[in-house]
Amino acid sequence: MDEIEIETRVNGLARRGRVEPRLTLADYLREHCHLTGTHLGCEHGVCGACTVLLDGAAVRACLVLAVQADGAEVTTIEGLGEPDALSPVQEAFRDHHGLQCGFCTPGFVVSVTAFLRDNPDPSDDEIRAGLSGNICRCTGYQGIMKAVRAAARSTP
Incomplete structure (x- = not known):
C-alpha cells in the first residue's frame, strides 16, 4: 500500500512523515512520535483511553486515521501542562x-x-x-x- 505524507503539529511541534493510509492516529502518536501516553484499550472508541485533542476537540485516536490529522494540531497528555508544572x-x-x-x-x-x-x-x-x-x-x-x-x- 502506498504511503501518504502528512504534516501535523503534535504538542506544538511540527511533525512530518509518511504513513500507511489505514494507520490510526493512536498508532501514529505511539509509533512515529514516540508518545506513549495515549493508551490503547478497546480500539473500538468505547473506553476513551486514547482520547487526544484534534484541533481542540476531544477525539478517540483509535478511530481517527493519521491521514485525517494532516494539517491539524494534536495535543496528547504529554502536551498538557508545562515541563516543570502540571496543568x-x-x-x-x-x-x-x-x-x-x-x-x-x-x-x-x-x-x-x-x-x-x-x-x-x-x-x-x-x-x-x-x-x-x-x-x-x-x-x-x-x-x-x-x-x-x-x-x-x-x-x-
Whole structure:
C-alpha cells in the first residue's frame, strides 16, 4: 500500500512523515512520535483511553486515521501542562486521587481538559454526562468526580 505524507503539529511541534493510509492516529502518536501516553484499550472508541485533542476537540485516536490529522494540531497528555508544572486538571487528578492503576487517566485528563474548556462550571450530572465516554475499570469514579470538581474551581 502506498504511503501518504502528512504534516501535523503534535504538542506544538511540527511533525512530518509518511504513513500507511489505514494507520490510526493512536498508532501514529505511539509509533512515529514516540508518545506513549495515549493508551490503547478497546480500539473500538468505547473506553476513551486514547482520547487526544484534534484541533481542540476531544477525539478517540483509535478511530481517527493519521491521514485525517494532516494539517491539524494534536495535543496528547504529554502536551498538557508545562515541563516543570502540571496543568490544573493534572494537579486535581493527583491531589484528589482521580486515578488508581493509571491506565485510563490520560484519556480522562484530556477529556476533562476539553470538557471544562467548554463547560467551566458544571453540575455533577453534567460531569457524569461529559465523562460518559471514558471508562475506569478500577471504579475510581468518586476520585475522578472530586478531581473534576476541583479542576473546575481552579481552571481560569
